[in-house]
Amino acid sequence: MSGLYAMGMILLPDAAHCVKCGLCLAECPTYALTGSESQSPRGRIALIQALDRGQLSPDRHGANLLDGCLLCRRCEKVCPSGVPFGALMDRGRSRLRPFLPMMEKFLAGVLSRPWLGRLLLASGKLLPNRAGAGYLAAQASLKMPKYRESYRPAAQSVGRVGLFRGCTSALLDAETLEAAVLLLAQAGFEVIVPAAQQCCGALDAHAGNAPRAAALMLANERAFTDSPPLDAIVSVASGCGAQLNDYASLPAPHEDVCSFLAREEVLPRLRFRPLKQNLAVHLPCSLVNVVGQEQAVLRLLGRVPQLRIHEIGQRGSCCGAGGTASILRPGVARALRRPLMKEISELGPDCVVSSNVSCRLHLAQADEQGGRRYLHPLVLLAQQLIRE
Ligand code: SF4
Numbered sequence: 302m303s304g305l306y307a308m309g310m311i312l313l314p315d316a317a318h319c320v321k322c323g324l325c326l327a328e329c330p331t332y333a334l335t336g337s338e339s340q341s342p343r344g345r346i347a348l349i350q351a352l353d354r355g356q357l358s359p360d361r362h363g364a365n366l367l368d369g370c371l372l373c374r375r376c377e378k379v380c381p382s383g384v385p386f387g388a389l390m391d392r393g394r395s396r397l398r399p400f401l402p403m404m405e406k407f408l409a410g411v412l413s414r415p416w417l418g419r420l421l422l423a424s425g426k427l428l429p430n431r432a433g434a435g436y437l438a439a440q441a442s443l444k445m446p447k448y449r450e451s452y453r454p455a456a457q458s459v460g461r462v463g464l465f466r467g468c469t470s471a472l473l474d475a476e477t478l479e480a481a482v483l484l485l486a487q488a489g490f491e492v493i494v495p496a497a498q499q500c501c502g503a504l505d506a507h508a509g510n511a512p513r514a515a516a517l518m519l520a521n522e523r524a525f526t527d528s529p530p531l532d533a534i535v536s537v538a539s540g541c542g543a544q545l546n547d548y549a550s551l552p553a554p555h556e557d558v559c560s561f562l563a564r565e566e567v568l569p570r571l572r573f574r575p576l577k578q579n580l581a582v583h584l585p586c587s588l589v590n591v592v593g594q595e596q597a598v599l600r601l602l603g604r605v606p607q608l609r610i611h612e613i614g615q616r617g618s619c620c621g622a623g624g625t626a627s628i629l630r631p632g633v634a635r636a637l638r639r640p641l642m643k644e645i646s647e648l649g650p651d652c653v654v655s656s657n658v659s660c661r662l663h664l665a666q667a668d669e670q671g672g673r674r675y676l677h678p679l680v681l682l683a684q685q686l687i688r689e
């Protein structure tokens with residue numbers, strides 16, 4: 302990949318795949334909210350083409366239109382021409398980075414460095430007191446979880462997997478990482494957690510910082526290459542998984558952790574205690590539209606006897622969290638979340654699970670009085686696990 306390509310200086314070849322059929326419009330949440338072509342996938346592609354042809358100059362207005370995309374990539378999934386919308390949008394933002402909101406660049410720089418994000422979130426000084434800022438601050442603590450580099454399998458070893466921590470999960474979702482280690486070890490796998498691994502790079506890529514996203518990719522590839530041989534590299538947050546899927550040379554295939562645990566040869570090694578509860582399952586857009594391993598979550602949860610599973614939301618639609626959108630675009634984030642919260646309120650589940658940390662926090666924030674838990678599916682599974 303040439304530097305110019307990565308920096309968004311060459312956009313036309315990818316954009317040229319778009320035949321302007323408009324099939325993506327009905328799928329786009331920002332178009333549904335605004336009814337404006339400029340807030341649709343087709344409109345954003347047209348903007349990129351105008352920029353590339355020199356018909357428009359980069360400016361704050363154009364940056365704002367590209368930045369309004371939630372990167373749910375639902376448009377990419379339905380596009381008959383195979384426009385690589387996610388990559389195109391990241392590179393378009395790279396081109397317009399000088400005009401992107403300062404807060405977005407700041408958030409990407411801070412949250413992708415867990416020690417810095419933890420310090421600032423925990424001190425409550427990271428963000429203006431709006432949207433999810435206060436709620437996020439309340440979730441973080443100054444205590445940095447410590448991970449060993451290697452965890453032994455619970456019984457006879459059947460293989461070895463690498464666990465990708467992710468910066469936001471390490472910052473706000475340590476219980477999910479602990480659950481992942483427990484379940485993988487119980488299934489007979491040694492779990493390697495390379496200390497040198499970094500943020501996946503998604504935050505920087507979406508904030509138009511292509512050089513740092515590329516540097517993080519290289520650092521992670523090196524960290525896992527320096528590990529003992531691995532059967533797979535698993536991630537817990539589907540937002541990270543979407544980014545890891547695009548890595549050039551990981552030493553083992555990347556897989557969402559639920560998909561790995563739901564493999565035919567792995568699943569029978571896990572047994573769960575019954576749980577007589579109603580469970581609402583939210584399947585994040587990153588898991589459905591990009592990682593494409595959402596069935597595995599339902600298959601895994603289906604192993605818990607007596608658990609009544611209800612999928613909520615329109616599969617593949619964005620809940621409004623959209624990376625940092627819940628903080629930077631609170632109006633849009635709340636509008637997209639509203640139908641989901643209505644569904645949750647009508648269903649009255651005991652618990653809600655979602656495979657992406659930012660979706661889970663975004664939903665939980667709107668239901669602080671509901672008295673129900675919002676978890677990663679792995680946490681619920683680990684709680685019900687029969688340890689042998
Ligand atoms: S569906 Fe694809 S080809 Fe059609 S307008 Fe949307 S991006 Fe372009």
Ligand code: SF4
Binds near residue numbers: 377
């Ligand atoms: S990625 Fe999602 S929000 Fe962005 S243009 Fe496509 S459908 Fe719309």
